Amino acid sequence: MTAASTDGVAAPRKMLIDDRFTAVAAKFFSMFRRKAQGGGGLAVYLHGEPVLDIWAGWADRDRRWHADSMALSYSTGKGVVATAVHRLIERGILELNAPVATYWPEFAANGKAEITLREVLNHRAGLQRTRDLLPHPDDLLDHDALAAAIAASAPDPMRMRASGYHGLTFGTLVAEITQRATGRIFLDVVRGELAEPLGDNDFWFGVPEHQRHRLARLSPRLGVANVPFDTLIAPFAAVKLVRSARSAIYDGWADMTLGMRPYDTMMPGWNGVFTARSLARMYGAIANDGMVGNRRLLRPETTGLIAQMPANSRYDYVLGAGPQFALGYHRAVVGTRMTRNALGHFGIGGSGGIAFPHLGLSVGFVTNHLGNYAMSLGDARLPFLAAMSERAARTSSAEAVTELADQQAAS
Secondary structure, eight states, X not given: OOOOOOOOOXXXXXXXXXXXXXXXXXXXXXXXXXXXXXXXXXXXXXXXXXXXXXXXXXXXXXEEOOTTOBXXXXXXXXXXXXXXXXXXXXXXXXXXXXXXXXXXXXXXXXXXXXXXXXXXXXXXXXXXXXXXXXXXXXXXXXXXXXXXXXXXXXXXXXXXXXXXXXXXXXXXXXXXXXXXXXXXXXXXXXXXXXXXXXXXXXXXXXXXXGGGXXXXXXXXXXXXXXXXXXXXXXXXXXXXXXXXXXXXSOTTHHHHTTSSXXXXXXXXXXXXXXXXXXXXXHXXXXXTTTEETTEEOSOHHHHHHHHHOOOSOSOBTTTSSOOOEETTEEEEEETTXXXXXXXXXXXXXXXXXXXXXXXXXXEEEEESBOSOSSBSSOOSHHHHHHHHHXXXXXXHHHHHHHHHHHHHHHO
């Protein structure tokens, strides 16, 4: 089936498979042949138009994955909230190099008066800690309480040397900054800056009760070789290189996301819920000078700035490796390599979104089956689907150039 130009993003009745991307679709379908493999969705946009919109597998033990199924996608949401911030920057509501305290005066406490919005987006605010930040882990699900605790805390001095991944606090920081600057609750910001401009409502940070029937249930619990993540990292608490990483999570966090609890709160750093379609559409605009279909999300100069992806830090003191964060995104892993030509945000377990600005290409992937048999923290499904999509787009572009040259020669 060949893709037709469309600006509608309602869940389609039939899957969309552009002839140029049949190999990508075949690879995706092979990932979800058995019920134990769970399910997922994949969407690809090229030059602002959808070329793949497919789904497969199981959303739960007794429920198939459907066109409108969606899944909690962990840190994938960081790229989503960053995109909303760039919309506000365009209109002068926020300024990249302005101190956060300009918008949020309480944030200046404990030596943070000079920390800028740029440093927050680049994970260089030194505010990754959640462990022992509040009296009880459940308090972390209260946005106001967590934001106040972060504002009162002191930054990690390691921030002056490298980035430190703000795994659970990034979204809280950005949400509070945008709320202070706009006077709107963050969910209204997301609606006004993303859902309405894109014509797609599936950007959820706290899923309302009437939408929860669409949620895919996640499994298995997060860990490596069946060892829970909290248990795995606990023995290394005294090791200096691990201390910052352990401070960025709290006991019980990993298991909480396997139930229904995180869907009734707002922690945009890790509890975003999306369809593959919504992610591919948003990154499709970033990859296409701000346009998707006939809708403009961002100005070309904004997408140009995002696409530069200057290396913020090759080493991250929380992760122990540098995914090279910049302006709310990171360089993408495509196939087996981290590339300078693609950006986006990956989520623990495998979901994520990627933009290839030089090709006008975007890929969105969501799944409820976390990782692979060795570990549930992540795997290579999205990187390899992205690599195959990149190859298909390059081939399509080369063929188009050849066809144009032949037409010119014939005339």
